[in-house]
Amino acid sequence: MPRPLWTGAISFGLVTIPIKIISATEDHSIHFRQVHLEDMGRVRTRKICSIDGEAVSQDEIGKGYEVSKDEVVTVTDQELDAMPLPTAKAIEIVAFVDADTIDPVRIGDSYYLGVDGDVAKKPYTLLRKALERSDKVAIAKFAWHGRERLGVLRVRENAIVLHAMHWPDEIRSPESLAPKDVDLDDDEIDRAVQLTDTMVTDDISQFRDHYRDALEELIEAKAEDKVLPEPAEDGQQESGKVMDLMAALNASVQAAKEGRGEHGGDATVHEMQPGKKAAKKTTAKKTAKKAPAKKSPARKTAAKKRSAS
Numbered sequence: 001m002p003r004p005l006w007t008g009a010i011s012f013g014l015v016t017i018p019i020k021i022i023s024a025t026e027d028h029s030i031h032f033r034q035v036h037l038e039d040m041g042r043v044r045t046r047k048i049c050s051i052d053g054e055a056v057s058q059d060e061i062g063k064g065y066e067v068s069k070d071e072v073v074t075v076t077d078q079e080l081d082a083m084p085l086p087t088a089k090a091i092e093i094v095a096f097v098d099a100d101t102i103d104p105v106r107i108g109d110s111y112y113l114g115v116d117g118d119v120a121k122k123p124y125t126l127l128r129k130a131l132e133r134s135d136k137v138a139i140a141k142f143a144w145h146g147r148e149r150l151g152v153l154r155v156r157e158n159a160i161v162l163h164a165m166h167w168p169d170e171i172r173s174p175e176s177l178a179p180k181d182v183d184l185d186d187d188e189i190d191r192a193v194q195l196t197d198t199m200v201t202d203d204i205s206q207f208r209d210h211y212r213d214a215l216e217e218l219i220e221a222k223a224e225d226k227v228l229p230e231p232a233e234d235g236q237q238e239s240g241k242v243m244d245l246m247a248a249l250n251a252s253v254q255a256a257k258e259g260r261g262e263h264g265g266d267a268t269v270h271e272m273q274p275g276k277k278a279a280k281k282t283t284a285k286k287t288a289k290k291a292p293a294k295k296s297p298a299r300k301t302a303a304k305k306r307s308a309s
Contacts, residue, residue, distance in 0.1 A: 002022055002023060004020035004021060004022055004114070005021045005022065005023060005111070006020070006021040006144060007019070007020045007021070007116055008021075008089040008090055008091065008142075009089065009090050009091070009116075010090070010091045010093065010113070010123075010124075010127065010140075010153075010160075011090040011091065011092040011093060012093050012123070012127055013093075015123050015126070015127070016090075016123070017115075017120050017123040017124050017127060018115070018116035018117055018119060018120040019091070019113045019114060019115060019116050019120060019124070019160075020113070020114050020115075020116045021111045021112070021113060021114075021162065022111060022112045022113075022114055023109075023111055023112075024110040024111050024112045024161060025109070025110060028209070028212065029212070030212060030215050030216065030219070047061065062074050062075075062076065063075050063076070063077075063080075063146075080146060090142070091113075091140045091141075091142040091151065091153075091162065092140055092141050092142065093138045093139070093140045093153065094139055094140060094141055095138070095139040096134065096136040096137070096138050096139070097136060097137060097139060098135075098136060098137075099135075099136070099137045099154065102137065102152060102165075103171075105166075105171055106165045106166045106168075106171060107152070107163050107164075107165060108163065108164035108165060108166060109163075109164050110161055110162070110163050110164075111161070111162045111163075111164075112159050112160075112161055112162075113153070113159070113160045113161070113162055114159070124160065127153075127160065128155050128158065128159075128160055131153070131154065131155050131160075132155055137152050137153060137154045138152065138153040138154075139151075139152060140152070140153055140162070142162075149164055149165070150164075150165040150166075150167055151163060151164050151165055152165055187246065188245055188246055188249065191246065191249040191250065191253065192249060194249075194253055195249060195252050195253050195256060198253055198256040198257055198260065199256050214229065217229055
């Protein structure tokens with residue numbers, strides 16, 4: 001079990017539950033060092049004072065807030081810890097809501113809440129069962145890393161999980177991003193819906209990080225002085241080129257069906273407008289005859305690794 005990131009308590013009405021926060025995720029990314037290419041020496045980041053130009057050690061560094069151009073106010077960790085906040089050492093539950101009312105855009109990092117001592121076992125289990133039976137999630141406030149935060153508590157495999165949340169004013173409006181005045185006919189929308197139907201799954205644990213697989217293969221080849229993997233084929237459309245949307249949808253539906261082991265037959269499921277059905281079927285059949293794209297060696301190697309795992 002990883003080292004706790006924070007210890008405190010859940011404040012649930014008059015109930016106090018001592019807990020410790022443990023990260024619910026792990027970073028499996030491949031990290032690079034900055035190196036001097038001439039001799040492979042590691043390049044480190046030095047903290048330099050902008051006034052005297054000298055390197056500064058960590059114990060000489062504090063927090064400062066720029067009140068004006070010529071005035072900086074320093075604040076110590078002890079002063080931050082002493083601020084009169086009810087959430088300073090507690091995750092204070094302030095409301096319960098239905099889970100589907102939480103906008104996913106507001107969800108941030110996730111953490112497990114583990115019991116901190118025997119005294120926490122009964123109230124922890126009480127809160128967990130209350131969340132399960134009510135089918136609700138808890139909205140909570142807590143102070144961490146120099147600021148008060150909003151969070152969601154929910155149950156995952158008999159453990160309580162804290163999802164950090166963004167405050168409402170931290171979410172940018174997407175209003176200006178959506179394209180306007182786009183012409184789409186019902187056939188195109190129906191075919192797009194059909195594509196979603198063919199791609200439905202109940203298990204997203206099947207997906208893996210292919211970029212990391214390819215990166216490990218590249219590092220292994222360079223370390224062992226082997227031939228580097230060939231570049232993957234670029235399947236992206238040329239910028240500015242007009243796409244035949246219906247043809248692309250037909251091909252996508254057929255490819256999705258073949259990927260699920262469905263062969264033969266038409267790609268048509270939703271009822272089309274009279275007079276257009278035959279044309280749609282012909283397009284789907286012609287698209288199905290196209291040969292699949294040839295895999296590059298890098299993709300073949302990644303496929304072998306997935307089969308082995």
